Amino acid sequence: MELQRIDDFEWSVPIGTVEGMRVPGIVFGSEDLARRALDDRAVLQVANVATLPGIVDASLAMPDIHWGYGFPIGGVAAFDADADGVISPGGVGFDIACGVRLLRTDLSWEPEVRPKIRELVAALGAATPRGTGAGGRLRLTRAEVLRVLRDGVGFLLDRGVGVPEDAERCEDGGVLREADPEQVSERAMTRGAGQLGSLGAGNHFLEVQVVDEILEPVAGNVMGLFEGQVCVMIHCGSRGLGHQVCTDHLATMDRLMRSLDIRVPDRQLACVPLAHEAARRYLGAMNAAANFARANRHLLADGVRASFESVFRRSPQSLGVDLVYDVAHNLAKLEEHELDGRRRNLCVHRKGATRAFGPGHASLPPVYRTIGQPVLIPGSMGTASFVLVGTAEAERKAFASTCHGAGRALSRTQARKRIGGRELARQLDEQGIVLAPGSPRLLAEEAPFAYKDIEEVVRSCEGAGLTRTVARLRPVGVVKG
């Protein structure tokens, strides 16, 4: 298997790489990242996705691509919604609408926050349920779960949690109206009832970060960012509720594929035509789970505001603890894109990829319409995170998509073999990064060297024209899932 160079940041996976490819594959990234994708076998998965019915243009991979199951992580694929296109729960993943939220503050690292960082991280740690089996900040009744699934962030706003701007500054205004809670199983609701307002585990985190550098002053200013400023980034998803939604609908489609006579090279790519009743049901459930994910991050952000209030003894409003934006990086969406000179209705799957609309796009909130959609890229623990903006070129080249993070390079066991959790905690402390108490094992598995170089990923996205880099943030406090 090989990649053909298109330019410095774009590589082609030709039709014929695997049998039955309907379109070519395209991998975005520097030569080094593209080569790693080959070694990782992720490119084979890009080629496998290209065999699915109704796929248009190309099966895409973002620079942070790595081997997943079925779809690669960092994969983007669009299917024709007006013809024979399909939807695949595996192309969204189990953690539906996993994503990132960034909160800004008016506070500067020096002199305001640095002396209080240990106190602040302790408060954030106490306000953030996390790890295995952790209950959330709220325990919901069945009726309340249904309202979260239908109303997303609105459910919490109605209860006086947060401010209306928190909804406006979410991708989709904080709620996907297409959600159909009736398609969410009792099991999924049972898993979700106790988990609203919790991080979960794995690579999820809540970090206190300092804006290191502003690279695009105009966009930075519109987002309320300045150098030396303290921000908080939250990375998490839809918890057990979303996992169960994927499990349920994947099992249904795995069964249905036989009667529909759809053949896929990897069973995890199970899919059905968008016109099929099962596709409608999955989309309704997936959107409901996305509303849960958005509400989950909203509720965690409420804990952040409460923590700042308790440590700095001023109201969150007076401290300027405001939402910058909230993005999802595991989602499928029905979107209109221009392809070969005409508008097409497509179902765009982004698995480990972020939507990145350019300036002027109608679905952006007015405040960001001139600069393009903010894109939030969480680094691995102890490394920088980034704020980017979408471009018109991303709309032309990649169905308005870009990367989602660093992407794993080492397996969990490999990471644990290299370092113990306590040693890693000590090293982070030496770098001036304060850590809230958590599991040493899970910590070691998320060691920074287990991930690709985030700087190279972000540079590649810029090189490929998918996003422009607005700001670089470095961590000073970590609450790990």
Add this chain to the structure above:
Amino acid sequence: MGEPRTGFAFLEHTADVGIRAWGPSPREAFEQAGVGLAALMGLTARSPGRATQFHVDGVDAGGLLVALLDELVFRLETAEGEGLASLRITRLDPTSLQATVELAPMRDPVEGLVVKAATYHQLEVAERPEGATEIRVFLDV
């Protein structure tokens, strides 16, 4: 091979974790996969507990295995403070299985991973002529 006749081991995957499970019969290999899942989640209970029966369906052996593991993920995630004490597959047909699961309180909590679900990715249930069975399944963690 020097391996016991029945057992499980974890497999490497860049972002996720797999289980290899084997036994002298498909039933025992399925049980080992379930025991391995609980071990991965850090939810293995040492004392006898309350037993419940359940059954799952699938289009084939692989589908049944994924359905079994997803059933256990659900039970373990929602049984707060409890772990897997025992798992017995009481009936295994081509498209359905019946099992008895015992959950018991966890005395000494162990660190484990949050398992989101079992996947169909590179799923394999390989049955040898004499019935010995080897399973490979990847989990999303």
